[in-house]
Amino acid sequence: MRLLNLFRQFYSSGxxxxxxxxxxxxxxxxxELCYFTQGSKAAPSSIxxxxxPEQGHYVTAEDAKLYYEVYGEGSPVYVLHGGGVGTPxxxxxxxxxxxxxxxxxxxxSRGHGRSQIGHSALxxxxxxxxxxxxxxxxxxxxxxxxxxxxxxYTALKFASLYPDKVDRVIAIGAGTLRKGFFSGxxxxxxxxxxxxxxxxxxxxxxxxxERWQEFASAYMRFWSQMEVGAELFGSILAPxxxxxxxxxxHAPVKTVLEAHQLLQNSRLCVxxxxxxxxxxDNFEVVRAAIADFLSKSAAQTSGSKKLSANN
Numbered sequence: 001m002r003l004l005n006l007f008r009q010f011y012s013s014g015x016x017x018x019x020x021x022x023x024x025x026x027x028x029x030x031x032e033l034c035y036f037t038q039g040s041k042a043a044p045s046s047i048x049x050x051x052x053p054e055q056g057h058y059v060t061a062e063d064a065k066l067y068y069e070v071y072g073e074g075s076p077v078y079v080l081h082g083g084g085v086g087t088p089x090x091x092x093x094x095x096x097x098x099x100x101x102x103x104x105x106x107x108x109s110r111g112h113g114r115s116q117i118g119h120s121a122l123x124x125x126x127x128x129x130x131x132x133x134x135x136x137x138x139x140x141x142x143x144x145x146x147x148x149x150x151x152x153y154t155a156l157k158f159a160s161l162y163p164d165k166v167d168r169v170i171a172i173g174a175g176t177l178r179k180g181f182f183s184g185x186x187x188x189x190x191x192x193x194x195x196x197x198x199x200x201x202x203x204x205x206x207x208x209x210e211r212w213q214e215f216a217s218a219y220m221r222f223w224s225q226m227e228v229g230a231e232l233f234g235s236i237l238a239p240x241x242x243x244x245x246x247x248x249x250h251a252p253v254k255t256v257l258e259a260h261q262l263l264q265n266s267r268l269c270v271x272x273x274x275x276x277x278x279x280x281d282n283f284e285v286v287r288a289a290i291a292d293f294l295s296k297s298a299a300q301t302s303g304s305k306k307l308s309a310n311n
Contacts, residue, residue, distance in 0.1 A: 035090030036191075036198050044280065045092025049106055050081075050113045051205050061110075061133035062126070064118030065207070068134050069106045072099030075167075076143040078131065079106045080151030082173070082277075084186055084219060085198070087113060091148060094279050097287055098146070105143075107134060109151065111215040116207050122222040124157040131158050135165060144294070146170040149250065149276065153228065160235045167298055168239040170290055173248055173276045175255030176262070177228040186216040233262035239301035240266040241293040243286055245274030265302050267293060 033048045055069040069088070077098050081088045088095070088106045098104045108115040110130060120126055131154065135143070144167050147155035152174035159166040192199045203209045240263050244256040253270055260268045269289040274281035293301065 033087070033089045033201060034198055035087055036085040037195050038090075038198075041280075043092070044090060044094075045096050047092060047096070048089060049092050049095055050088035050108050056114070057137070059133050059137045061130045062118065063120055064110045064116040064130075066110060066116070066130055066133065067108045067114035070138070071095065071104045071106070072102055074102040076138070076140050077102040077104050078134070078140075078143050078145050078155075079104060080131070080145065080147035080154050081107070081109065081112070082148045083109065083112070083150030083223075084216070085191065086149060086151070087202075090277065091279060093283050094146070094286070094290075097290075102144070105134060105138060105140075107131065109154070111212075111219065113202070114205055114207060117211050117215045122218060124153055125161070127154040128158040128161050131155075132162065132165075141165070142167050144168050144170070146172075146290075147174070148172040148279070149174065156232060156236060156240070159238045159240075160232055163237045166238040168241070168293070168301065169236070170241045170243065170293065172243045172278060172286070173245070173251045174228075174242070174259070175244070175251040175253075176233070176258040177226055177251075177255065179225055179227045182220070182223040182226070184220065186220045188213050188216060230262050233259050234264070236263055238265070239293075239298055241269065241289065242266055243269045243271060243278055243289060245271045245276060245278035245281060247274060248276045248278070250276040267301065 033051050034043070049069065052069055055071060057068055057070065058065050059068065060066075079088065079091060079095055079098070081091055088108060095104055095106060107130075109127065111117045142165055145155035145158060147153070147170070149172070152171035155169050156171055156174065159169050188199065203212070206212060242256050242260055242263075244251055244253055246253060257268065260266050269285070271278040271282045271285045274285070279286045
């Protein structure tokens with residue numbers, strides 16, 4: 001039951017079966033990385049995002065040294081990956097798309113990949129401060145934020161705290177959240193049983209592999225107590241595109257619709273035939289929604305007045 005609960009929190013049973021039957025594919029540079037339970041699926045990109053030192057940089061944020069990579073040219077876009085077993089690599093197709101027209105800054109959040117853990121208590125205020133540290137080092141005045149799951153909540157918190165620094169937000173898999181929705185443990189021994197290759201890759205690139213279980217336990221305690229509602233969503237001024245898979249059980253469509261109604265300026269895209277990782281399950285729909293959202297100026301993203309019946 002504990003293993004099933006763990007898996008429910010991170011990836012779908014279909015992906016789990018694929019991973020148990022097949023190792024992560026080996027092809028080109030992407031053979032250096034795979035995302036959790038990738039199985040026999042094709043790699044999202046030939047670039048090992050999150051483990052590409054040629055494009056890598058470090059910044060010290062409070063008590064941790066954090067890793068990020070920079071690609072492309074143009075207006076800046078910050079990409080924030082999911083938490084727990086999330087990595088920049090799984091967002092590779094999206095990064096490939098964005099970097100064609102933008103400077104893309106890809107962060108590895110603390111406790112993930114090449115970033116240190118630090119010793120501060122986990123908070124979304126702290127996660128936003130980590131992003132701010134990269135902004136300052138990069139000399140970024142204002143940027144578009146693209147976040148998935150944990151990274152989406154971080155982007156939303158950053159937009160709330162630093163409205164002048166955010167052009168707009170694309171939040172994938174993030175809605176209202178009640179305390180206790182996420183529970184259980186994130187046990188490395190069980191992760192090893194599900195996807196040994198992923199775990200071994202992560203142990204090799206982490207600066208503090210001996211602390212991974214410590215961080216994983218703290219991370220799940222943090223999420224079990226998390227509540228997100230009107231206080232956060234109602235405080236965000238920037239335009240927000242909410243993207244959710246129609247089969248998402250981490251951020252169910254109902255909770256994302258609630259967030260949509262709480263936000264002052266938002267658009268909503270429900271992706272068909274997609275789970276929490278909608279950008280992996282139905283990339284073309286996600287790409288089209290993002291392309292439309294980014295093609296307009298911030299002023300043009302404002303929607304019509306929401307119907308009171310929808311509130």
